Amino acid sequence: MKEVVVLGAGYAGLKTVVLLQKKLKNNVHITLVDRNNYHYEATDLHEAAAGTQSASRITYPISDVINPQITTFIQDEVVKIDPDKKTVKLAGHEELLHYDYCVLGLGFVSETFxxxxxxxxxxxxxxxxxxxxxxxxxxxxxxxxxxxxxxxxxxxxxxxxxxxxxxxxxxxxxxxxxxxxxxxxxxxxxxxxxxxxxxxxxxxxxxxxxxxxxxxxxxxxxxxxxxxxxxxxxxxxxxxxxxxxxxxxxxxxxxxxxxGVSGNPLMEECGFDAKRGRVIVTDHLTDPKHDDIYIIGDVAAVMPPDGKRPYPTTAQIALAMADYTAEDIVSRIKTGKHEAKPFTYKSxxxxxxxxxxxxxxxxxxxxxxxxxxxxxxxxxxxxxxxxxxxxxxxxxxxxxxxxx
Ligand code: NAD
Incomplete structure (x- = not known):
C-alpha cells in the first residue's frame, strides 16, 4: 500500500486527489491536508471582496469530493516537511504523517516587497x-x-x-x-x-x-x-x-x-531551493533534489521550452500540473517508472x-x-x-x- 500525502486543497492539490481517487482504486491511501475544510475559487476572490458574489458561491466543502475509502482529509496547518525522513508535521497533531509520495500545493501569499x-x-x-x-x-x-x-x-x-x-x-x-x-x-x-x-x-x-x-x-x-x-x-x-x-x-x-503574490514561505522555511516561495521543478514537476516530492500550483516555477521566464502562475496551469502529477504517480505506483513524457503546457x-x-x-x-x-x-x-x-x-x- 502506497501512501500519498497531498498538502493544500487549492486547484492543484484538490484536483490531484480527485484524479488519484478515480485512477487508483486499490493499493493507495491518500491523506489530504488543508487549514480550511472548504476549497475556494481563488480566481473569484475579487468578487467576494467587492460583495458582488457571496463567499458561499466561491467555496465548497472538501468533503464533497473526498472518497473516504481511499482518502483521509485532515483539517490542520502544515508546519514542516522533512524530505529526508519523508514526514510532514502538522500544528495540531502529535503524530507525523509518513509518505511515499508527497504533493505540495501550498498556494500563494501576498507580496509586499x-x-x-x-x-x-x-x-x-x-x-x-x-x-x-x-x-x-x-x-x-x-x-x-x-x-x-x-x-x-x-x-x-x-x-x-x-x-x-x-x-x-x-x-x-x-x-x-x-x-x-x-x-x-x-x-x-x-x-x-x-x-x-x-x-x-x-x-x-x-x-x-x-x-x-x-x-x-x-x-x-x-x-x-x-x-x-x-x-x-x-x-x-x-x-x-x-x-x-x-x-x-x-x-x-x-x-x-x-x-503581486509569491509562493508559500513554508517552501524556504523547509529548506527547499525556492525563490519567493517557488521552486523550479523538474520535467516531472518534482523537486530537483527529491524525486518523491511533487511541487505544483503557485509554489512551482515551470520553465517553458524557451527557458527564459517561468510560466505565470494561474489556476489553469495549476490544474494542468495536477493532471500530470496524478498520471505520473499512477505510473510510478503501477510500473515503478515516471510517465514517459515530460510535463508540457499550452494555455x-x-x-x-x-x-x-x-x-x-x-x-x-x-x-x-x-x-x-x-x-x-x-x-x-x-x-x-x-x-x-x-x-x-x-x-x-x-x-x-x-x-x-
Ligand atoms: P502581478 O504581479 O501580475 O501584478 C502586480 C502589479 O502591481 C504589477 O502591474 C506591478 O507593476 C504593480 N506593482 C508592484 N509593486 C508596485 C508598487 N510598489 N507600486 C505600484 N505598483 C506596483 O500580480 P497579480 O495581479 O496579483 O497576479 C498574480 C498572478 O496571478 C499573475 O501571474 C497573474 O497573471 C495571475 N492572475 C491570473 C488571473 C487570470 O488568469 N484570470 C487572474 C488574477 C491573477
Whole structure:
C-alpha cells in the first residue's frame, strides 16, 4: 500500500486527489491536508471582496469530493516537511504523517516587497477571509461617512494594477451603486483609484489589447495613476512617487494590496531551493533534489521550452500540473517508472473580467473583447470548478455557508 500525502486543497492539490481517487482504486491511501475544510475559487476572490458574489458561491466543502475509502482529509496547518525522513508535521497533531509520495500545493501569499506599512495598513486579498474582511471594511467606511462626511471614507485605492487589481476595479465598479446607497451619496462620489508603478500595464497582452483594457477600466470612472510607484503606506494614506517628481500621497478609507503574490514561505522555511516561495521543478514537476516530492500550483516555477521566464502562475496551469502529477504517480505506483513524457503546457487563453459583463483577453490565438470575452471568462471559470468539484459543485454553486 502506497501512501500519498497531498498538502493544500487549492486547484492543484484538490484536483490531484480527485484524479488519484478515480485512477487508483486499490493499493493507495491518500491523506489530504488543508487549514480550511472548504476549497475556494481563488480566481473569484475579487468578487467576494467587492460583495458582488457571496463567499458561499466561491467555496465548497472538501468533503464533497473526498472518497473516504481511499482518502483521509485532515483539517490542520502544515508546519514542516522533512524530505529526508519523508514526514510532514502538522500544528495540531502529535503524530507525523509518513509518505511515499508527497504533493505540495501550498498556494500563494501576498507580496509586499518590504514596502513600509503595507502589511499593517493595507488589506491583502489572497483568501476568502481576507476578501470578506475587505468587503466588511468598505461597508464600514460607507456607514462611517454618514456621520463623518469625510470624502476620504468614500475613496477606495487599489495598490497595483496587475491582473488582480484590474479585475478588482471592475467588480468595485459593479458594486459602486450599492456602496453609494449605504453612504447616502451619488455613485460618482465613490472614488476608485488604481495606483500602478508601470506605464505599460498587463504585459501578458499585446499593447493594443492592454490599452483596450485600460481604457475600458478608465471609461468606468476608475482613476488610474500609472507610472506611480508606491513607497509607503500610512494608516489611511498611500504615498507614491511619479517618475522623478516629489512624493505625493492620497488619503483613502480603504486601501487594498494587489501588487503581486509569491509562493508559500513554508517552501524556504523547509529548506527547499525556492525563490519567493517557488521552486523550479523538474520535467516531472518534482523537486530537483527529491524525486518523491511533487511541487505544483503557485509554489512551482515551470520553465517553458524557451527557458527564459517561468510560466505565470494561474489556476489553469495549476490544474494542468495536477493532471500530470496524478498520471505520473499512477505510473510510478503501477510500473515503478515516471510517465514517459515530460510535463508540457499550452494555455487555453487568458481573459480578464472587468465586472460581471465586461471582459477582454486572448484565447486560442484570438483577441477577445466585449461579450465573447465575458463568455470565455465564464467558460474558463466553470471548467476550473468542474475539474475540481465535478458536476455536483458546478450545479450547486452557492450551497456552502462558510460560517457553519
Ligand atoms: P502581478 O504581479 O501580475 O501584478 C502586480 C502589479 O502591481 C504589477 O502591474 C506591478 O507593476 C504593480 N506593482 C508592484 N509593486 C508596485 C508598487 N510598489 N507600486 C505600484 N505598483 C506596483 O500580480 P497579480 O495581479 O496579483 O497576479 C498574480 C498572478 O496571478 C499573475 O501571474 C497573474 O497573471 C495571475 N492572475 C491570473 C488571473 C487570470 O488568469 N484570470 C487572474 C488574477 C491573477
Amino acid at each position: 518590504g514596502i513600509p506599512g503595507a502589511e499593517e495598513n493595507a488589506l491583502p486579498m489572497t483568501n476568502v477571509k481576507e476578501a470578506l474582511a475587505i468587503y466588511d471594511h468598505i461597508i464600514a467606511k460607507m456607514k462611517d461617512y454618514r456621520t463623518t462626511h469625510n470624502p476620504d471614507d468614500l475613496q477606495i485605492v487599489i495598490c497595483g494594477g496587475g491582473f488582480t487589481g484590474i479585475e478588482l476595479a471592475g467588480a468595485l465598479v459593479d458594486a459602486r451603486a450599492s456602496y453609494a446607497k449605504i453612504a447616502g451619496v451619488s455613485p460618482d462620489e465613490i472614488k476608485i483609484t488604481l495606483i500602478e508603478a508601470s506605464t505599460r500595464l498587463l504585459p501578458m497582452f499585446s499593447e493594443k489589447l492592454a490599452e483596450y483594457g485600460v481604457n475600458l477600466v478608465k471609461s468606468l470612472n476608475v482613476q488610474l495613476l500609472d507610472g506611480s510607484r508606491i513607497s509607503k503606506i500610512e494608516p489611511g494614506k498611500v504615498i507614491y512617487k511619479h517618475g522623478d517628481d516629489d512624493e505625493e500621497s492620497l488619503n483613502a478609507g480603504t486601501i487594498i494590496w494587489t501588487t 487555453l487563453g487568458t481573459v480578464a473580467s472587468v465586472g460581471n459583463t465586461r471582459a477582454f483577453g486572448e484565447a486560442m490565438g484570438h483577441e477577445l473583447r466585449g461579450y465573447p470575452a465575458s463568455a470565455m471568462k465564464k467558460i474558463i471559470a466553470d471548467r476550473s470548478l468542474l475539474e475540481t468539484g465535478g458536476l455536483k459543485e458546478l450545479f450547486a454553486k452557492g450551497r456552502f455557508d462558510l460560517y457553519h
